[in-house]
Amino acid sequence: NNAQVGDPIIQPGGADGGSVNTDHIANLERFCPIDFGTETGSNCGIASTYANIGNAIASLLGSSHRVTVVQANPQAVNLVDAAVARPLNDGDVLDEILNIGAVSGTVEGTLGMQIRKSGRTTGYTTGMITTIEATVSVNYGPGQTATFQNQFVAGPMSQGGDSGSLIVDMNSPRAVGLLFAGSTDSTIFNPIQAVLDCLNVEI
Structure with a gap:
């Protein structure tokens, strides 16, 4: 929520040694504000x-x-934690995901669905949806805990730094969700359609 449209996006990120002076590849275009209640x-x-x-x-x-x-406001709930950036140069980005390839279309997640992702920290991992329509509380720092409804939960297939990874169906190139939280026991991701609707984008 502290971000501003137009903020620089760098790759690699600051935690990996990136800097605005040398690694600025995009600007923040839109984001979905989080309601902390x-x-x-x-x-x-x-x-x-x-x-x-x-x-x-x-x-x-x-x-x-x-x-x-x-x-x-104890009734405050969220559906997505997501943002989208506009590249400074379209040639600097690929429409493919490492070890997965190009993604085309979406599919609704179902209990037991086999899924995969390619993330910054853990690379290519696979898992299975273990819970659907989950309500979860996510800690964003001191005094900032947000409640999310209608989330998907999978097994442990991510670590810190993997947030933002696209969750893809194991048996097709279709997107299922967007990874945004997790623990040593689970991975939590937003339903892809809710993400697309909030950001007003399409796959």
Whole structure:
């Protein structure tokens, strides 16, 4: 959510030694904001009053920190964690995935479906969908936990850095989903149609 349209995309990424000066290949075109279940402001007058008093005291003491009142929304849910970038030069990117090839079309994931992906950290791995229509909570850092509904869960076929990998049907070149989270026991990915709809793109 802190990104801005037009932000530079680098390849390799910063964690792999890439830099904006030498590896800038695209700019952020669109992304799907994540709802963490909080919003600025509150209908609670007491909370607002305490915040105002605290900020006044902080100002008198010379502190630049300020308190912002937020209210929780336990009903906040998400469907996708995704973004799309526009290459600076179309010739810098291929329409193929390493060890998988070109992807054509989509297919809805089903329980027991055999799947594959090629990712930055673990490379080419395979797995099987073990859960459909899952509701999961994903930690994005201190105070930032987001709930996602209608997700697919597969076995352990990814590690940190593999997020953004396209999940592809094992028996066809069709996309099933977009990997965005996981653990030592599982891999979680968004349904591909929800991703395409949110980003207004097609395969």
